[in-house]
Amino acid sequence: MSSLYIHIPFCLSKCPYCSFVSWPGMDGLYQRYVAALLREAAGLRPDASQLPLSTLFLGGGTPSLLAAGEVAAIVAGCRKLFGFSGQAEISIEANPKTIDPAKLTLLRKSGINRLSIGVQSFNDSELQSLGRPYSAEDAATTVYQARAAGFDNISLDLMYGLPGQDHHSWQQSLEQALSLAPDHLSLYGLTVEQGTPFHRQQDQGLLDLPDEEEIAAMDQITAALCREGGLAHYEISNYGRPGYECRHNINYWQNGPYLALGAGAFGCMQGRRQQRVSDPQRYCALIESGQSVIVEEECLEREASFRETVIMGLRMHCGVSREGLRRRYTMDVDTCYGETLIRLLDQGLLEMDAGHLRLTARGRIFANQVMAELV
Ligand code: SF4
The missing domain is CATH 3.20.20.70 (Aldolase class I)
Incomplete structure (x- = not known):
């Protein structure tokens, strides 16, 4: 993909x-x-x-x-x-x-x-x-x-x-x-x-x-x-x-990689997130003179990227794949979130089985608060 x-x-x-x-x-x-x-x-x-x-x-x-x-x-x-x-x-x-x-x-x-x-x-x-x-x-x-x-x-x-x-x-x-x-x-x-x-x-x-x-x-x-x-x-x-x-x-x-083009666009490849200059005139001038349009670059640490993938994945009803996380980060949600995860599960805001971690119907109502705990 x-x-x-x-x-x-x-x-x-x-x-x-x-x-x-x-x-x-x-x-x-x-x-x-x-x-x-x-x-x-x-x-x-x-x-x-x-x-x-x-x-x-x-x-x-x-x-x-x-x-x-x-x-x-x-x-x-x-x-x-x-x-x-x-x-x-x-x-x-x-x-x-x-x-x-x-x-x-x-x-x-x-x-x-x-x-x-x-x-x-x-x-x-x-x-x-x-x-x-x-x-x-x-x-x-x-x-x-x-x-x-x-x-x-x-x-x-x-x-x-x-x-x-x-x-x-x-x-x-x-x-x-x-x-x-x-x-x-x-x-x-x-x-x-x-x-x-x-x-x-x-x-x-x-x-x-x-x-x-x-x-x-x-x-x-x-x-x-x-x-x-x-x-x-x-x-x-x-x-x-x-x-x-x-x-x-x-x-x-799914926090997958994507290329990007154009003024103000963000792209993310190989764990590197790049932002382009947002003024379209300046964007054109830089491209025309063969200069870089990248104004900011960020490389996420493994755990920060893991957490971001969990939060983004929870937006979807199917949730985030635990096996996918393990393969990509060699980390699991239990070890990363410990007590916080247990509490959110106990409160009925999250549900987890062998395959996926996802928001419950109640969790979707409080999605912003749940995600703030998992950042
Ligand atoms: S100003 Fe343009 S980008 Fe912004 S909401 Fe209106 S149509 Fe969309």
């Missing part, structure tokens, strides 16, 4: 809750950025054992802002340099405002076979408060158009815990999403990040967020509707039809 993540850091506008590496108003840079990406790709030189690629993920930002020809050039460049395995999953994130039938057809022809549409809500006033420049109807139309263009693996992103939202409006949004028969859903609770307009509004008491009871009701609705819709809850925030789980993300949750 080998994966490549490519970051496209451009957006139409900056959403008021967003703290990702993403920049609006850089249309003039797209072509130059794609050329820089391909140049960085040519210099990557992964081991032959890591090729061909099993997954490619174009994430952002808003990768669908690029012209279809630019996306096609990236996919073709990766195919030429790294190759793709027969069943490779090739995903792109898309914003409904930035795609139309012609573009979708060209994206599909370029080899993209999985579309992840950032809808966020099917409620127009929520979309407005999130700064999303399209309507619920536009989002639904995009899904129909994507099916017509030949996409048979479509994921929708939705957010809950939004300002002004209650469990009724969440239910309507989710029902609307499910009525479009998506193959996969990513459902994220809003987190108010430092430095964002939402954070400033919260400081001023102007952000009307739903309380814990409302969030618990939303969680219950999510579980029931996704189950009825045939989408299995395979990761804390992710639901998929059997066989449509996101393989690229599963590799992250």
